[in-house]
Amino acid sequence: MTSIVIPAHNEGQVIGRLLDSLLVEAAPDEIDIVVVCNGCTDDTAQVAALRGSAVRVLESPVPSKHAALRLGDEHARGFPRVYVDADVVLATSDVRALTAALGDPAGVLATAPERELPLTGCAWRVRAYYRVWQRLPAVREGLFGRGVIAVSEAGYRRLAALPPLMADDLAASLAFAPDERRVVREARVVVHPPRTWPDLIRRRVRAATSTTQLEQQQQQTPGDAPAPTARTSKADLGKLLRADPRLIPAVLVFLAAAVTARRQSRKAVTAQDFGTWLRDESSRQG
Structure with missing residues (x-):
């Protein structure tokens, strides 16, 4: 069973769209979703709980993404494991593509989807910035800046050994050599960019x-x-x-x-x- 860990700090406005996207195509017992509400002062936990028994909700008073990820790991039931930011949108079909690539005999330990940045409604300078940013080699090839990373059990052990860092997704990407990580072209995640400068x-x-x-x-x-x-x-x-x-x-x-x-x-x-x-x-x- 694939476990999906979602750390969420005051994400009541957006976590519903992610959970709905994950659940709409999922077969029974296909995915195990753990939402870790960390330091929330809004209705994140209630919104997540409305999705029923397919979503397990944990609450922690500590507003720490790193601590939330580790707490989610303690309760996750299986591998592969997928870590997903609460403010992105990812479908079950994308999860399947990410986890399938982890079974590659080449030894891929970590995967991430292609990113989709809907820039409509963003200020012109924001659009100009991302016009360059998306073309940078490190941005195209790295696993960071996507809000999603999937790992095998061996890949999980690599991540679990990392210290708590603010740049958690960048550290996770750099923890794997180029031949150990892969951006899966068949999977896509919607990452909502900032709208203002x-x-x-x-x-x-x-x-x-x-x-x-x-x-x-x-x-x-x-x-x-x-x-x-x-x-x-x-x-x-x-x-x-x-x-x-x-x-x-x-x-x-x-x-x-x-x-x-x-x-x-x-x-x-x-x-x-x-x-x-x-x-x-x-x-x-x-």
Whole structure:
């Protein structure tokens, strides 16, 4: 049986659409869904419980995604295991495609779906930013930024050994070598982007802060090989522009967002504050 663990902090507005999408095609006893409501002050638990016995709801007073994932693991019944953010939309058919790829004899330990970003209604600078972001090699090939990662039992042991980090999805992606992870083209997840420039910047500040935390952790455990990274280089942007010079305005917007986020993240990094979660509310609105 495939277990799906969904950490949820105040996701009452959106978790219903995810659960409905997962349940509509599911056969009896095909999937085991565990929703872990962590530090919620809204109706997340009640909304999830309305889906009936197919969804088991746990509640924790601690508003921690890492703690919620581990609590969900304690109650999950089987493997493969799929971790899903509450604010995305994923169907059972996509779960099937993700878990099928984990049985590949090539030794794939972790999979994630292709992402779909509905940008209608987003500010023009947000659309410009994602026009570049979606083309970056690390973004196309990595498992992060999708809100979904599926692992085999061996892959789960790799994730369970990771320390609690703000950049949990990036750390999870980098925990697997390129030949151990796969983006499954037959599976898709809808990831709702921020609609406004300030909300995009909040997301990027969080990303810049959490990436720095991950790099600090990597420096504490040095190895013979350079630590893997997903940072965007000048070479990455240069290659995009050579391939399509029409991207120049979008690249300028991308750089503006990156510089702004890096500057605003300095205070948190200096204070070693890796627990303040700058949340984008615009993507959670109907």
